[in-house]
Amino acid sequence: MASEKPLVIVTCTAPVNIAVIKYWGKRDEELILPLNSSLSVTLHQDQLKTTTTAAISRDFAEDRVWLNGVEVDVGQPRLQSCLREIRRLAWQQRRTDEGDAPPPHLSYKVHIASQNNFPTAAGLASSAAGYACLAYTLARVYRVEGELSEVARRGSGSACRSLYGGFVQWHMGEQADGKDSIAQQVAPELHWPELWILVLVVSAERKLTGSTAGMQTSVETSTLLQFRATSVVPGRMAEMIRCVRERDFSGFGQLTMKDSNQFHATCLDTFPPISYLNDTSKLIMYLVHRFNAHHGQTKVAYTFDAGPNAVIFTLDDAVAEFMAAVKHCFPPESNGDRFLKGLPVMPVPLSDELKAALALDPSPGSIKYIIATKVGPGPQILDDPHLHLLGSDGLPKPAA
Template identity: 75%
Template sequence: MASEEKPLVVVTCTAPVNIAVIKYWGKRDEDLVLPINSSLSVTLHQDQLKTTTTAAISKDFTEDRIWLNGREEDVGQPRLQACLREIRRLARKRRSTGDEDPPPLSLSYKVHVASVNNFPTAAGLASSAAGYACLAYALARVYGVDSDLSEVARRGSGSACRSLYGGFVEWQMGERADGKDSVARQVAPESHWPALRVLILVVSAERKLMGSTAGMQTSVETSPLLRVRLGWVGAGGRPGRVLRPSGPGRCAPLSGISRASQFRAEAVVPGRMVEMAHCVRERDFQGFGRLTMKDSNQFHATCLDTFPPISYLSDISRRIIRLVHCFNAHHGQTKVAYTFDAGPNAVVFTLDDTVPEFVAAVRHCFPPESNGDKFLKGLPVRPASLSDELRAALDVDPTPGGVKYIIATQVGPGPQTLDDPHAHLLGPDGLPKPAA
């Protein structure tokens, strides 16, 4: 808990990226960031991908300020303000139920925040999830909040609530209109499946043309595969932005909406959530891999069904999909599985004994144009060669430089607090430290 006697209270935390294998796409409430379906993700290890955030409060600060990757950003962004309001509300609530009277002055202190990612931002690698999870975690510690942070993180970025836990995580869509039951829960810890590996094939580190928030809102409004909000009905029959839930995991059809128009959210995802949780608990890679690819394909089909269509995949993305299916067909089983979020970069799941051969296949299909020694980052991968049979089975024309590099990682833990003062991104004056 923050000490009232300190002129400056500083906390530094890290938080992980998570990759959804059952994806959410679309909200039943834009303001509260409530999804139209539940989702399930895998938390990646912070040794390879993480956000680091320092939060500081002081009686001397005159305004809230935030710096992202060394650049000061607008602290008035609605999502950021929502997180700040929620964490301060929780802090006041906690203190009001305690023995401290009057409430500590720190509740009125302004906050300075600095955050950095060690991976490309806004390129479809779940940077907002890690960023807002880290923000919520750091703010909670600097303001002395000790409670479920799902709502705080979710208000910043929906998928951020899943980055509050390690291992395998479910984001329950919830039924309540106020979103209090739309929370993240761990399905299995990071130690549950030690053989699972994750390869991120970076096709582009450029900022994507359409962000996830705008993309999913357009899909909800225009895609017959997903659309659930035509004829929105609010309180008293007025036009609204919130769907009325009907039973566990379901959204009640509103006037003018057919059952078919809610196909993915209502008829597909609930069953897939149960199946995926089972595959994780049983460490069934065959089932896990097939379902991961099917759900990714359906998500991108929904994006293409949006009007105007949204295409997050590139030609290289589609070549990676072909590579994966050729690789699996050669082995007669699902040895590797792809998923793509809202960007062209592929996330490939496999088991540790398959990694060397698949990395060799990627090198064959996408030869590095330069810096071949930097093509593979993260966990070490032993060299392997391709058999003539596999080389022939891949049946692709090599595309030099198509994959910029590979990040090899594994399942990892949730947010961490760094005790080393040298890790702080803010100096004693509450401003970002000079770049080393």
């Protein structure tokens, strides 16, 4: 026991990922095995990330968890599933390395604090970043090495894609135990430096229908979902991987929009129907198509996850003009200086021809703000002790 530190503490960050070929529906609820493979883009952590601190100590009486400064129920099934799996892997690896006697730290309770720098449960993939960060941080605290897809997946299916930077596919797998249902990088973060991502935040409110409940209902009632999983997605996965590797934006953009549209059509095909998009979401879609029609090519693409917020993909040569179009159609009401967050975008004037082509009456305040970012790396370890969310007592630090 004397060789064990009284407190082991680690802090890590993990990114948001946005699927361009969507995951919706599970074939195994307990193991979180998807009906189809999916592919995502990892967003840069300078703009969107989860930070998690985990600490283990022989002095802790019980496991405890805080999210965004508020203590939450540590008994949540998915949280417990992640904890059990990481401890199982730690015990399995230690037995292989050190014999049958478990090291003392495997019996220690854990305290976890996590915070997001973006809206939680609003359709911005907060659970993916959160559980990827949890899995990555716990692995370092409990000294687990190797593939973490299964640990992250137990918390949130799409979390396994946030374990990597760049462009990432999640193989649906074929084995009943899910061992082959893992994430794999398709291309690294610097593969497509011209690519921009604009997150148009329409609402930061918690969505009415959670993804887990929505998926279950879709699996039970939507015939379109079954057709999509078996007949549509396999071909789209192959084509999307080609578009990414060849940096074919026209193909990438069109396929991204088509897959987003089909995902939301599946939600409407669910009974009772699920509608994650609102009127502003639909106006953004219209704006994108009018913008592309004006240019005679696909310059911009949208995708929507399970929420009304739009994620826009575009390239260096179109980002400033599209930002000007967004501001023209959705002018900020009062926070003009805070309307654009993240990377700066040089303002440009909007031509009269494009204004006429858009043919949209301004809708002030419909978009709350925009986060401009690029493709980013996977999880990171923070070495600076000042960045820990927990103090030396294992409790959350006071808010600054």
